[in-house]
Structure formats: structure tokens, C-alpha cells
Amino acid sequence: MKTYLIYLVLTAALFFFGCKKNAQSPASENKNDPFIRKDNPGSAADHQIYLFYKESGIPVLYSDTVSKVPFETVKLSYRLTSIDSMVTVRYIRQQADILTGTEFVKNQIAPYLPGKLKPYSILLTDSVFTYSVDYMNQKIVVPLSAYLGLKTLAISYVPKIKDMTPAQIKVYRKDILKTILAVKISENGSTSDAFFAVSKAYYNVTATGTITRPGVSIPYKQKELYGFLSDGTENPSYYATGAPVSDIDRYLDVMLVLTPSEFTDKYKSYPLVMQKYSLAVTILNNLGFILPK
Numbered sequence: 001m002k003t004y005l006i007y008l009v010l011t012a013a014l015f016f017f018g019c020k021k022n023a024q025s026p027a028s029e030n031k032n033d034p035f036i037r038k039d040n041p042g043s044a045a046d047h048q049i050y051l052f053y054k055e056s057g058i059p060v061l062y063s064d065t066v067s068k069v070p071f072e073t074v075k076l077s078y079r080l081t082s083i084d085s086m087v088t089v090r091y092i093r094q095q096a097d098i099l100t101g102t103e104f105v106k107n108q109i110a111p112y113l114p115g116k117l118k119p120y121s122i123l124l125t126d127s128v129f130t131y132s133v134d135y136m137n138q139k140i141v142v143p144l145s146a147y148l149g150l151k152t153l154a155i156s157y158v159p160k161i162k163d164m165t166p167a168q169i170k171v172y173r174k175d176i177l178k179t180i181l182a183v184k185i186s187e188n189g190s191t192s193d194a195f196f197a198v199s200k201a202y203y204n205v206t207a208t209g210t211i212t213r214p215g216v217s218i219p220y221k222q223k224e225l226y227g228f229l230s231d232g233t234e235n236p237s238y239y240a241t242g243a244p245v246s247d248i249d250r251y252l253d254v255m256l257v258l259t260p261s262e263f264t265d266k267y268k269s270y271p272l273v274m275q276k277y278s279l280a281v282t283i284l285n286n287l288g289f290i291l292p293k
Contacts, residue, residue, distance in 0.1 A: 034067035035059040035121050035151070045098035052102055056110050059121040061152065062098045063091055066121075074123060076149040087147055090126040092158050098124060101158040108173045109155075115288045117180060119153040128156045145175035148183060173292075174256035181252060184287050191286060195279040196244045198272055199227040203247070208238045227272030229254055251280050259293050 037053035037060070040046035049060045059066075066072045076087060092098060101124035113119065128147045131139045147154045155176055164172060185192060196203075206217045207226070220237060223230045228241060229250045255263060255277070267273040284291060 034070060034072040043095070045095045045102065048099055048102050052106050052110075056106070056118075058105070058110060058118060060102050060105060061121055061123045062101070062125075064089070074121070074149070074152050076123070076128075076147065076152060076154055086131045087128065087144075088130070089123075089128050089154060092124055092126045094159070097159045097162075100161050101155070104158075104161050105155070108169065109176060112177060112290045112292065113180065114290065117184065117288055119148075119180065121152040123149075123152045123154040124158045125154050125156055126159055128154045145172065146179040148179050153180065170257050170292075174253065177256055177289075178249075178252050181256075181284070181287070181289060182249070184289075185248065185283060188283075188287070191283050192244075192248060195248060195276055195283065198276050198279070199241075199247065202226045202228070202241050203244055205241050206238065207241060224267065224270040224273050227270075227276050229267075229273065248280065251276065255280060255284075256292065260291060 037046075037050050039050040045062070053059055061074060064073045064076075066074050076089060092101070105122055105124075109122070110118075128144045130142050130144065130147075132142050134140055143156065145156050147156075153176070157172065161169075161172070202218055205215065207220045207223075208217055210219045212218055218226070218241075220239075223234065223239065223241075226241065228247060231250055231253075233239070258266065260281075263277060264274070267277065281291065
């Protein structure tokens with residue numbers, strides 16, 4: 001299921017490249033933009049959302065109604081593929097959860113997404129999920145930590161934030177940030193060429209035994225010696241290296257949780273990993289992304 005989610009996010013990012021270019025700019029300050037947040041002192045949640053909007057320019061939403069006058073609803077799905085047409089949202093209702101979610105966005109998401117990385121709006125939800133189909137043609141629910149729609153980034157599990165440990169918050173934040181970064185990296189495809197070139201000879205082969213068969217297999221060694229990051233799915237005598245898209249996805253999984261010093265301490269004995277880490281940092285820096293420290 002983990003592999004499916006990786007390809008769900010990154011394949012969708014590639015498919016919707018054309019649609020995304022204009023979807024990530026901040027909401028413009030004009031009288032006709034229903035995303036503009038207005039103060040409502042009678043609601044603690046609405047008041048904090050307004051203050052955050054004035055500070056950051058990011059509208060925070062918690063229902064499908066963007067505005068009542070004029071009436072407009074947020075359109076989460078593109079409905080161009082079966083994946084997107086089945087995206088479903090369950091909304092939050094409690095003011096306390098909305099306040100918690102707004103504070104989380106303010107402290108854990110917005111600081112890392114300046115400029116063009118800033119989402120048009122952020123939708124706080126109880127859950128976002130889609131469906132896959134198994135070998136018996138039965139629908140399986142696929143939960144998503146976040147989903148990037150046309151004009152909003154939907155964030156799941158907001159009511160659970162208050163119970164998360166600091167370590168869980170880091171992983172949760174990583175899943176959300178990666179949803180945006182996957183799109184941006186795919187839009188700027190050529191900037192990843194140097195990263196992919198490091199392990200080019202090792203993609204889409206099997207690591208097993210001691211014999212190299214070009215395009216088929218490579219000798220079994222620790223993944224990091226080939227420039228890949230282990231993820232716990234490796235068999236003691238066999239693993240598949242995967243495609244470039246899963247390679248950079250795995251680097252994001254680790255880089256968005258570990259600080260630069262933690263990453264270096266863990267992987268400093270693996271030259272190819274450190275080379276690719278430096279290239280991945282360059283990719284993110286060029287996007288304007290601020291790595292967590």
C-alpha cells in the first residue's frame with residue numbers, strides 16, 4: 001500500500017503538470033476573490049484564520065463553502081481520472097480542532113513554503129481518501145495525509161493533531177509538504193537530471209547474488225552503497241531498486257524529517273548518498289523551499 005501511495009502522489013503530480021502552474025499563486029487581494037478571509041470576532045476560529053490570512057496571505061478553510069456572498073464552494077478534485085474523481089473529504093466541525101489546525105498550519109507548514117510554493121488556500125479536514133481496486137476488483141479505501149486540488153491543499157487528520165507526539169508531527173508535516181514538493185519537482189523536471197544520473201545504472205533492476213546482468217540485476221549490497229535509501233522493505237538477500245520517481249520520493253521522506261546534521265551523521269559513510277543529498281538540497285533550494293532544521 002505504501003508503494004501505491006508513492007505512485008499515486010507522484011503520478012498525479014506528473015499528470016496534472018499543466019493544470020498546476022497557475023494553481024499555486026497566493027490568493028489575490030481583490031474584491032471579487034471569495035477566498036479573501038474576513039474577520040468574525042464572534043468566532044475564535046474565524047478570528048484566528050483572519051489574523052493568519054493578514055499575516056501570510058493564505059486563506060484557511062474548514063468547510064466546502066468558500067464564501068456565501070457570492071456563494072462559492074471549493075473544488076477539490078479535478079475529476080479527470082478515476083483517482084481524482086473518487087477523492088472524498090470528511091469535514092471537521094469542532095472550533096477547537098479548527099484552532100489547532102490553524103496553529104499547525106501557521107507554525108509547521110507556512111514557514112517552509114514561501115513565494116511560489118505557497119498554496120492558494122489550505123483546507124482543514126477530518127480525512128481525505130480515495131480508492132484503489134484489488135485483484136478481485138474490490139474497492140479499497142486509500143487514506144491520504146494531504147491532497148493538492150486546483151485551488152486548495154486539503155490536510156487530513158486535523159482532529160488528531162492534538163494527540164500527536166513531536167516525532168509524529170514531523171512525519172505528518174513531511175507528508176503534507178511532500179504533496180506540494182512532488183508537484184513542483186515534476187514541473188521542473190530537468191533540474192533533477194543530475195540527481196538521477198548518480199544512480200542511473202542501478203534503476204529498475206534487482207539486487208541479488210554476486211553477478212551483474214546489465215539492465216536486469218546487480219550484486220547484492222546495502223542500498224546506500226548504490227545511492228539509495230533503505231526503507232525497511234528489503235529482503236536480506238534481495239530487493240528491487242525501483243524507478244527514479246520512487247528514489248527521489250524516498251529522499252524527500254528522509255530529508256523532510258531529519259535535520260541536515262542528522263542526515264549527515266546517519267549517511268556520511270555513503271559517498272553516493274551524500275552526493276545525491278547535496279543535489280536534492282539544490283533542487284529544493286531552487287524551488288525556494290526552506291528545509292526543516
